[in-house]
């Protein structure tokens with residue numbers, strides 16, 4: 157493990173979907189990093205709306221990375237692409253223009269489509285402070301349903317992964333949103349009418365570091381009947397951090 161002053165910092169928490177995508181890529185590539193716990197939406201110390209954090213990311217959102225020379229970058233998908241460019245990880249972000257474009261295509265599509273999984277189904281239980289109105293939740297669920305059908309009948313109909321037959325950062329970005337809903341995790345969505353998505357969800361569990369990145373969800377478990385208590389959320393976070401710590405210590 158390199159000197160901690162040299163190691164890239166990742167600001168966030170394991171409950172955040174785009175933070176999990178960045179953590180997944182870093183663990184998959186055995187790239188050391190330090191997770192700096194940053195509470196989304198909080199103005200307090202270690203909060204994403206604290207003035208010190210806003211200097212790193214004026215939008216006040218996690219994930220955000222900071223390198224040893226002070227370079228900072230936010231937006232999960234921008235971070236995924238940057239890390240692949242910086243380290244030459246062309247296995248998960250191919251450099252052939254059309255292959256790369258297919259990955260980018262999904263990464264752009266994701267926002268306002270699959271990302272609505274969190275707003276419609278997970279954030280209302282985990283981020284009760286957001287008090288998301290029922291109308292917005294319903295709209296988000298409708299958008300998600302239609303986006304899942306699009307994946308099922310399009311992207312995943314003839315290929316194993318979203319951008320072809322090999323896993324890419326598009327799959328990691330998608331799975332952290334879609335996978336969180338399935339049985340074994342929060343269990344808040346019925347995937348039975350999207351068989352290609354179901355098959356892809358299963359395939360994604362075999363991708364290196366899947367289990368370690370998703371400890372926070374397996375520890376939290378099913379929230380379909382009752383919103384989890386604060387203690388359960390805290391406990392799931394603790395378990396996730398402990399697994400992450402031992403993974404990073406082994407690098």
Ligand SMILES: N[C@@H](CCC(=O)N[C@@H](CS)C(=O)NCC(=O)O)C(=O)O
Nearest residue numbers: 172173174196197217218219231232
């Ligand atoms: N488009 C951003 C969205 C990030 C985002 O929504 N992060 C949430 C946590 S999952 C957050 O930081 N929310 C705090 C806030 O909006 O105040 C990305 O993909 O990185």
